Each structure stands twice: as C-alpha cells, then as structure tokens.
Amino acid sequence: MNQRLKTERALSTLILVLLLARLVGACDDTSNPRSSLPDAQSDATADLGTSDGVINDVTDQDAGHATDVSTELDTVADQELPPRVCPPAPSEVAGLNVQGSGRWLRVYDFPSGSGLTSRNITIYLPEGYDSTNQYYPVLYMHDGQNLFDASEAGFGVEWQVDETIDDLTRRGKLNPWIVVGIDNTDARMDEYTPIPDADYGGGRADEYIALIEQRIKPFIDSRFRTLCDPANSAILGSSLGGLIDLYIVMKHPGTFERVGCVSPSLWWNNQSVLRDYEATSAGVPMRLWLDGGSEEGAGTDEGDTTVIADARRARDRALELGGRFGENVGFLADEGAAHNEAAWARRLPSILSFLLGEEQASSRTPNASHVVVYDSQVDIGESTRAELELTHGETRLTWPYGLSSPSLSSADKVTVTSPGVLRGASYGTTILTLSSAGTSASELLEVSNTPNWITMRFEVEVPSADAVWISGDVQELGAWDGAGLQLQPLGNDRWGAELTLPAGLTLLYKYTRGTWPTVEKDANGDELSNRVQNVDRPRIVSDRVVRWADQ
Known part of the structure; x- marks a missing residue:
C-alpha cells in the first residue's frame, strides 16, 4: 500500500475517533438529527466526499426541453461530517449541469482542458441512492459509450455493465458501486497511448x-456521495484502455x-x-486484473495468443513485485474469446467480482475446475501450453502453472521446458493433472505424428459392476455390438480406456456390461439417448452411469 493511502487512512481514523467521541455526548438526545453517521461501505468511512446536495436545471436530453422538477441528490449537509478530504473540482467544471433522472445521469460536453476534445460522461447510480445517505465507491471506465446501451456502442x-453490476449487487456478491463511463473521442488512439507508435502515432495518455x-474524478466526488480514497476508486478498460490502465499502475499510482x-x-x-512494467519497481495495487482471449492476437509457438502471452508476462511481473495471485492479482486466459465487447461482457462478472469485491477471490473454495490445453496434440519437438482454470464463486481465474x-501419468511423453510449456518427447499419451486451492483437474495430451487421428480417453463412474464396455457406431467400438471396447478398472467404481479415431468424426456411444440387456438407463429405468462426442482434439471424456437395465 503506498504512503499516500496509509496517510489518508490514518487521518481518517483520527477524524472518525474524534467524531464518535463528540457523538457520544449527544446519544441521550434521540431527537438530535446528528446522532448517527450515514452508512458507509468499507473501513474507509471517514474518507467521505461531499455533495452539492442539489443538481439544478435538469433537462430531458431526448425530449429536448427542460423539466420543471430539479433532481435532488441526498445530502448529509445537516449532519456533522469529517473535514473534506476529496480534492475540490476546478472552478471551470464545478458548476456543470448534470442531466437526467433516477439512476441514469449524464454530463454532456465535459470540458477536457489541455487541448483535448470535450466528451460526454455517464453516471450510473446504485439502487437506493436517492433513499439513503450512504457514501459509495466509484468505478471509472473508458469507452463509456460502449458500456450501457447497444444503440450507442x-x-x-x-458491455452490459448496468445489468451485470446490478445482478452481482442484488445477489450480495458486491456492495453497491457508482459507475462512471467516460466516452472516447475521435482522438481515442492518441489519448489512450502513453508513447507514440511509429505506425499509429499517439502519445497523449498523460x-x-x-x-x-x-x-472528472474531483467533479464526481463534489457532486455525488462518494468514497474518494484510492481503496474505493477503481478504473477499468479494454484494448488500448487496458494498455493505459497498466501505465497508470506504473506512472500514476495513488489515485486508483x-x-x-x-x-x-x-x-x-x-x-x-x-x-517498462517488467523493469519497474512500482508497487502492486490493492487489486490488479489482467486477461486475454484465445481468439485475439496472433498465435504463438505454444498454441496460445500474443494477447494472452503479454498479459501473462504482466501478471508474472506483478507477482515478482510482491503481488499474491488470487488475492490482489487476478488473471484469466479466456478460452474461445475474441477481441470484442461481447467477449468482455461474458467475462465481466469475473472481472467485477475480483476487482470490486471485498472478499479475496482465492478465499472462496473453487466450484469448478478445468485444464486449458492450447494444443492437446503435438508432434515430437512441438510445444503446447497448459494452465489450470478455477472458478471461485463468480470469479474465473487461470492459475500460474x-x-x-x-503431475504427468507418463512423464516420458512430454518435457516441461518452462512453467506451463510442454514439448513432445515420445509418441503416446499422458494425462496432465493440475491442482491448486484444494481442487484438481486433468486433461489428455497426445504426442502424435498422425494429426488426422485423435486419441480420446473415456472414463466413466458406474454402479457396481464386474466389467464395463463401451459400444458405439464405429468399428473400434464394435459397431453397436454390446461388447465393443472393454474398459479397464480404475478403482472406486471407475473404468477407463483410450480410443484413437479419425479427426472430425461425431461419435455415438453407450455403456454396457457386455450385452444389450445390461445397457445403461436413466434413473427411472427408461431409455437413454445415445451419448455424443465430437472427435476434435485429444481430451478426457468423463461420464457417469446412474443405472443398468437389469438392476
């Protein structure tokens, strides 16, 4: 934690103690309106911003005319608050008109200064803002027009920010937050980049x-009931917005x-x-989130993409600087995700729950696990990367290797050349198992010189049985003979076997005890549809039989 934050919190604590001491003397006077403080979200309750109390001249932008009702912001002006600790808004923006009503407010043509273009700002208030005196933390987001309304994106x-943050808040996964969306302009590339690029220009991030x-932040703090200290101030962006946020961590610490x-x-x-970040000695913020998708950026020799690889390097540097994975450093390699708003909206619950949540993600017992293998079939000398993805409550995290x-079931098949990178060493298959936070998951890796054939491992949990077969629509499974491919016992009523099939095949199959009168059924003893698997990559197929036909 930086020195500025420590100083602010120490001052806040002293102020709060003095204030509480004063309130004790008034506690017998139940009619005294100053006998209680407004609710606050976190332990930074003394770092209270102030409010103008009233936003006047509210206009209906869509209707194009002024309403005759002013929007009143709840104020605690009649209560004794600690001295102001939020920096005041500059005079040229302090009196700007805030338009709208209810939870949706907007400032049009916010003057940007320094020769930058003016822009619109959207403020999304939490439910109940107008009915309480509570002070709220604030999330600032770049590319504001892409956050809330598809017609403006x-x-x-x-991004579906409003739907997502409301859902997390209503389900008790987050405390309420104010969200401020800062629109981009035609100069987005210039403003979001700290250093000019030889091909694209830029360089006005500072x-x-x-x-x-x-x-913007002083304006918001002066007009709304905000917790303005760094611990209650968040900033979030994607693409070039993600670039500038990492730059903020290095060059502009102390605000977010x-x-x-x-x-x-x-x-x-x-x-x-x-x-620069890999060379920095800057501290790690209270929460730092990094991510990337497997369908964005160029491919790498390890099967993942440059966007994921670069974000992983930043994650590793944050850990070297003292960050703790799952506590204040989060990372997700999002399998199948492209570089667009739809992908970011899908993983927004993970991002917000990690970034804004009071509870550390890694303190929650994982409720799902998955080994991500970027290329599960390699030849000798070729490499792939494997990582463990765990879901902690709402947050998906890709854990460092x-x-x-x-652990590997056959260590001679692949060689670990660097953390998470496995190189084919000899032909065959091996099962990679990764474990963390008390949870493990496994995936099949195949070293093969016949890429048009794929090996899959089938594992099934069954009711008590002396022997188990898998029967299906290919010759390797008996062409629907009840005794197709016999599985090997794995212990604890689990059976398994490997099967090599042509790539691209759609496999239909069922489990038996060697004859069709012993085929698997559903829990009520009724017929089951054929099981289906696409033969598209080496993998472990995990199945479960709940009942046999003759039992």
Missing part, C-alpha cells in the same frame, strides 16, 4: 489521465487502487509499456 454491442484525475486491464494492447510501440502442482 461503436459496434452495436454493449493528458487524458490528468483529465480523469484532476477534472483497483485497476483492470482487459485484453490490453501491450503490443503498442513494440511492447514498450510491457517492457507454478502454483498448480503439475
């Missing part, structure tokens, strides 16, 4: 960050202690920001 797809820190870098464009200017206790 640049590509017609929104001016844009100054706009947020010196104008919760920072999200979603699919960050760390390729910018020959990875200069990433290389070094924290995942790896």
Whole structure:
C-alpha cells in the first residue's frame, strides 16, 4: 500500500475517533438529527466526499426541453461530517449541469482542458441512492459509450455493465458501486497511448489521465456521495484502455487502487509499456486484473495468443513485485474469446467480482475446475501450453502453472521446458493433472505424428459392476455390438480406456456390461439417448452411469 493511502487512512481514523467521541455526548438526545453517521461501505468511512446536495436545471436530453422538477441528490449537509478530504473540482467544471433522472445521469460536453476534445460522461447510480445517505465507491471506465446501451456502442454491442453490476449487487456478491463511463473521442488512439507508435502515432495518455484525475474524478466526488480514497476508486478498460490502465499502475499510482486491464494492447510501440512494467519497481495495487482471449492476437509457438502471452508476462511481473495471485492479482486466459465487447461482457462478472469485491477471490473454495490445453496434440519437438482454470464463486481465474502442482501419468511423453510449456518427447499419451486451492483437474495430451487421428480417453463412474464396455457406431467400438471396447478398472467404481479415431468424426456411444440387456438407463429405468462426442482434439471424456437395465 503506498504512503499516500496509509496517510489518508490514518487521518481518517483520527477524524472518525474524534467524531464518535463528540457523538457520544449527544446519544441521550434521540431527537438530535446528528446522532448517527450515514452508512458507509468499507473501513474507509471517514474518507467521505461531499455533495452539492442539489443538481439544478435538469433537462430531458431526448425530449429536448427542460423539466420543471430539479433532481435532488441526498445530502448529509445537516449532519456533522469529517473535514473534506476529496480534492475540490476546478472552478471551470464545478458548476456543470448534470442531466437526467433516477439512476441514469449524464454530463454532456465535459470540458477536457489541455487541448483535448470535450466528451460526454455517464453516471450510473446504485439502487437506493436517492433513499439513503450512504457514501459509495466509484468505478471509472473508458469507452463509456460502449458500456450501457447497444444503440450507442461503436459496434452495436454493449458491455452490459448496468445489468451485470446490478445482478452481482442484488445477489450480495458486491456492495453497491457508482459507475462512471467516460466516452472516447475521435482522438481515442492518441489519448489512450502513453508513447507514440511509429505506425499509429499517439502519445497523449498523460493528458487524458490528468483529465480523469484532476477534472472528472474531483467533479464526481463534489457532486455525488462518494468514497474518494484510492481503496474505493477503481478504473477499468479494454484494448488500448487496458494498455493505459497498466501505465497508470506504473506512472500514476495513488489515485486508483483497483485497476483492470482487459485484453490490453501491450503490443503498442513494440511492447514498450510491457517492457517498462517488467523493469519497474512500482508497487502492486490493492487489486490488479489482467486477461486475454484465445481468439485475439496472433498465435504463438505454444498454441496460445500474443494477447494472452503479454498479459501473462504482466501478471508474472506483478507477482515478482510482491503481488499474491488470487488475492490482489487476478488473471484469466479466456478460452474461445475474441477481441470484442461481447467477449468482455461474458467475462465481466469475473472481472467485477475480483476487482470490486471485498472478499479475496482465492478465499472462496473453487466450484469448478478445468485444464486449458492450447494444443492437446503435438508432434515430437512441438510445444503446447497448459494452465489450470478455477472458478471461485463468480470469479474465473487461470492459475500460474507454478502454483498448480503439475503431475504427468507418463512423464516420458512430454518435457516441461518452462512453467506451463510442454514439448513432445515420445509418441503416446499422458494425462496432465493440475491442482491448486484444494481442487484438481486433468486433461489428455497426445504426442502424435498422425494429426488426422485423435486419441480420446473415456472414463466413466458406474454402479457396481464386474466389467464395463463401451459400444458405439464405429468399428473400434464394435459397431453397436454390446461388447465393443472393454474398459479397464480404475478403482472406486471407475473404468477407463483410450480410443484413437479419425479427426472430425461425431461419435455415438453407450455403456454396457457386455450385452444389450445390461445397457445403461436413466434413473427411472427408461431409455437413454445415445451419448455424443465430437472427435476434435485429444481430451478426457468423463461420464457417469446412474443405472443398468437389469438392476
């Protein structure tokens, strides 16, 4: 935690103690309106922003006319509050008109200063804001027009920020937050990049960050009931917005202690920001989120993508700087995700629950596990990467290989050349098992020189049986003979076998005890549909039989 944050919290604690001492003397006077403090969300309750109390001249932007009702913001002006600790808004923005009603408010043409273009700002208030005196933490997000409304989004797809944060809050996964969306402008590439790129220009990030820190944030803190200290201030962006957020961690610490870098464009200017971060001695914020999708960026020799690889490098540096994975450093390699708003919306619950949650993600027992193998079939000398994904409550995390206790069923098939990177050594298959946080998962790896054939391992849990077969629609499974391929006992009523099939096949199959009168049934003894598997990659297929036909 940086020194500024420690100082603010120490001052806040002293102020709160003095205030409580004063309130004790008034506790017998139940009619005294100053006999209680407004509710606050966190232990930073003394770092209370102030409110103007009333936003006047509210207009209906869509209707194009002024309403005759002013929107009143709840105020605690009639209660004694600690001295103001939020920086005041500059005079040129302090009196700007906030338009809208209810939970949706907007400032149009917010003056940006420093020669930057003015822009719109959207404020999304938590449920109950107008009916309480509570003070709230604030999440600031770049590319504001893409966050809430598909009709305003640049590509017609929104992040669904309002739906997601409301859902998490209503289910008790998050405390309420104010969200501030800062629209981008035609100069987005200039404003979101700290250093010019030889091909794309740019380089005005420091001016844009100054706009947020010196104008927008003080304005929000002066007009709304905010917890303005760094621990209750978050910033989140994607692509170039993720790039600038990592730059903020290095060059502008002390304003935001919760920072999200979603699919960050760390390729910018020959990875200069990433290389600077790998050389930095800057501290790690209270929460740092990094991620990427397996369908964005160029491919690598290890089967993943450059976006994931770059984000992983930033994660590893954060851990070297003292970060603790799952506590204040989060990372997700999102399998199948592209570089777009739809993908970011799908993983937004993970991002917000990690970034904004009071509870550390790793303190929650995983409720799902999965080994991600980027290329599960390699030839001798070829490499692939494997990582463990665990779901902790709402948060999906891809754990570092070094924290995942790896083991191989056949260690001679692959060689681990660096953490998480496995190179084919001899032909055959091996089962990779990764374990962390008391949870493990396994996946099949195949070293093969026949890429048009794929090996899959079938494992099934059954009611008590002396022998188990798998029968299906291919010759390797007996062409629907009840005694197709006999499985081997694995212990604890589990059976398994490997099967090599042509790539691209759709396999139909069922389990038996050697004859069709002993075929598997559903729990009521009724007929089951054929099981279906696509033969598209080496994998472990885990099945369960609940009942046999003759039992």
